Amino acid sequence: MCAKRPRTPPTSTPINTNINAVLFSLAVCLGILFTIAPYLAPCFVDFLLLPTTTTTLLLHRASVSVCSYRVASAIPFARRFCSNSKLQFSSRAGSRTMASGGAYARERRVAELAVQRAAVLTRAVYSSRVKGTVTKSDASPVTIADFGAQALVFSALDKSFPSDNIIGEEDSADLRENNDLSSLVWDAVSTALSASPGHESDLGSVTGQGQMLEFIDKGGHTDSATGRVWALDPVDGTKGFLRGGQYAIALALLVDGVVQVGVLGCPNLPGLNEGEEGVLLSAIRGQGTVVKPLSGDLDAAEPRKTTMNAITVASEGGFCEGVESGHSAHDVQARIAGKLGITKAPVQLDSQAKYASIALGRGEIYLRLPTKMTYEEKIWDHAAGSLVVGEAGGVVADMYGRPLDFTVGRTLRENKGVIAMPRQIAEEVKKAVLDVAVEHYGPPPPKSSL
Ligand SMILES: Nc1ncnc2c1ncn2[C@@H]1O[C@H](COP(=O)(O)O)[C@@H](OP(=O)(O)O)[C@H]1O
Numbered sequence: 386m387c388a389k390r391p392r393t394p395p396t397s398t399p400i401n402t403n404i405n406a407v408l409f410s411l412a413v414c415l416g417i418l419f420t421i422a423p424y425l426a427p428c429f430v431d432f433l434l435l436p437t438t439t440t441t442l443l444l445h446r447a448s449v450s451v452c453s454y455r456v457a458s459a460i461p462f463a464r465r466f467c468s469n470s471k472l473q474f475s476s477r478a479g480s481r482t483m484a485s486g487g488a489y490a491r492e493r494r495v496a497e498l499a500v501q502r503a504a505v506l507t508r509a510v511y512s513s514r515v516k517g518t519v520t521k522s523d524a525s526p527v528t529i530a531d532f533g534a535q536a537l538v539f540s541a542l543d544k545s546f547p548s549d550n551i552i553g554e555e556d557s558a559d560l561r562e563n564n565d566l567s568s569l570v571w572d573a574v575s576t577a578l579s580a581s582p583g584h585e586s587d588l589g590s591v592t593g594q595g596q597m598l599e600f601i602d603k604g605g606h607t608d609s610a611t612g613r614v615w616a617l618d619p620v621d622g623t624k625g626f627l628r629g630g631q632y633a634i635a636l637a638l639l640v641d642g643v644v645q646v647g648v649l650g651c652p653n654l655p656g657l658n659e660g661e662e663g664v665l666l667s668a669i670r671g672q673g674t675v676v677k678p679l680s681g682d683l684d685a686a687e688p689r690k691t692t693m694n695a696i697t698v699a700s701e702g703g704f705c706e707g708v709e710s711g712h713s714a715h716d717v718q719a720r721i722a723g724k725l726g727i728t729k730a731p732v733q734l735d736s737q738a739k740y741a742s743i744a745l746g747r748g749e750i751y752l753r754l755p756t757k758m759t760y761e762e763k764i765w766d767h768a769a770g771s772l773v774v775g776e777a778g779g780v781v782a783d784m785y786g787r788p789l790d791f792t793v794g795r796t797l798r799e800n801k802g803v804i805a806m807p808r809q810i811a812e813e814v815k816k817a818v819l820d821v822a823v824e825h826y827g828p829p830p831p832k833s834s835l
């Protein structure tokens with residue numbers, strides 16, 4: 386696992402920086418002009434009433450001090466003006482890049498392209514007989530697809546955002562102990578690279594097996610609260626992937642512990658057009674959620690805005706849950722659904738395809754109640770999905786109604802369970818979940834003692 390990486394320098398381009406500087410200066414001048422104009426009048430009076438009298442002297446002094454105060458206050462005015470105009474200044478978090486599409490447009494584009502390229506690999510492994518499954522120390526499975534997709538996405542992050550930190554689900558320990566498996570992963574990576582040429586200036590490449598292992602190990606960062614941190618689940622829902630069910634490639638950018646960009650590639654969800662398979666959802670905080678087909682030229686594809694079903698009572702909706710009964714408590718979820726008057730049978734889907742489905746309006750509520758209170762949800766299982774739903778008009782919380790806290794490292798240790806639903810029914814659902822949760826698991830543990 387890699388050591389802590391250096392602090393993130395701004396990644397804005399010089400052109401953007403220059404534009405910002407010119408606009409900032411203009412705004413300062415405007416601020417000065419508008420704010421000191423009323424106070425210039427006494428100066429003219431002063432000039433006209435020569436020789437100077439005590440009264441005009443006082444007036445003059447007052448106007449000069451008010452003017453200097455106003456000039457000073459023109460700076461924050463300019464800052465506010467520019468930030469309202471979505472022009473950005475370097476922040477403590479380092480930077481956000483600006484492109485024609487606004488803040489974080491470049492991060493979203495690179496993330497989409499990286500997820501799409503990773504999906505080429507996962508799809509090939511999905512339809513291959515050889516999956517190279519090994520069991521990790523936590524008893525969960527990992528495959529050629531998980532390792533290969535992680536190598537491809539991290540090569541893109543390394544190329545486009547070399548100073549950013551990364552939290553990734555996998556590391557290369559199993560591959561370093563097993564050269565046959567490592568060779569199979571390299572075969573999959575090199576095949577996917579040849580099958581999806583282009584965009585090397587953004588996505589980089591992987592030049593050999595050694596570099597592949599190095600890329601896989603770039604995801605060992607532990608501090609999720611500071612600066613720019615990418616969180617990746619290369620194959621979320623590995624059990625679903627192996628079973629022939631749903632899975633997702635989930636990539637998110639956190640800035641100072643807040644998810645700003647989320648991208649979900651869901652190769653097995655029904656596509657946007659008849660006969661198509663796979664969707665690519667992406668969200669930038671404050672800019673909504675859009676969807677594109679997962680295959681094809683992403684730069685040419687028109688992003689389609691997506692919003693959740695704005696139902697006003699929960700009983701009108703349906704809920705989805707995971708397939709694995711070991712990952713969420715189906716019986717508790719059924720009780721909550723009953724309390725809400727939901728009559729439709731639950732839709733079971735693996736992975737963050739659940740977040741994607743409700744963001745696409747193909748369902749309304751997502752319930753994930755813990756099977757054991759000691760389990761800590763992983764940030765890569767929720768970072769991208771929670772923003773995709775939040776920006777599609779949804780609310781994501783834990784079972785006690787608390788917002789997900791992405792600032793506490795690689796897990797969501799301050800939260801228990803996860804629920805997501807349209808904003809319009811959030812209070813109703815949160816209350817029902819809280820009642821059942823308190824009854825079943827006990828009252829919410831105080832923060833930091835979980
Ligand atoms: N006991 C448990 N409770 C909740 N989630 C668990 C769990 N054990 C594993 N998981 C997580 O559940 C994820 C899959 O979610 P779902 O059940 O919704 O498909 C897994 O992601 P990976 O498949 O990436 O390991 C894993 O991180």
Ligand SMILES: [Mg+2]
Nearest residue numbers: 618621622766
């Ligand atoms: Mg996962």
